[in-house]
Amino acid sequence: MTVLLVALGAALGAPLRFVCAHLYDGRFPRGTLLVNVVGAAVLGLCSALALSGSALALVGTGFCGGLTTYSAFAVQAVDRGPRVGAAYAAFTLALSVLAAALGYAIGAQA
Numbered sequence: 001m002t003v004l005l006v007a008l009g010a011a012l013g014a015p016l017r018f019v020c021a022h023l024y025d026g027r028f029p030r031g032t033l034l035v036n037v038v039g040a041a042v043l044g045l046c047s048a049l050a051l052s053g054s055a056l057a058l059v060g061t062g063f064c065g066g067l068t069t070y071s072a073f074a075v076q077a078v079d080r081g082p083r084v085g086a087a088y089a090a091f092t093l094a095l096s097v098l099a100a101a102l103g104y105a106i107g108a109q110a
Contacts, residue, residue, distance in 0.1 A: 009062020029076040039068035044100035048107025
């Protein structure tokens, strides 16, 4: 059952990532940045709510795993060259950590 929940979550997250990347990516990869930051926020929320078992498989592993992308992030950072790529990587990491903390804070209030 867990495998099916992960697949179902990924079946929702991956197409959403695809749409965001195609709608918002251009000279600057805003779509990839958006999905990675949103995914971090959702994972922070999952942590605060102490999701486990089926719920974590569906939302954390499946949806967030399908939504976020490290591979596109890495390629886009390298494609921008050393200075802009490093700035993009640092900006993405900083925003993602802040989003995870915000998601956790919101979940802790619930």
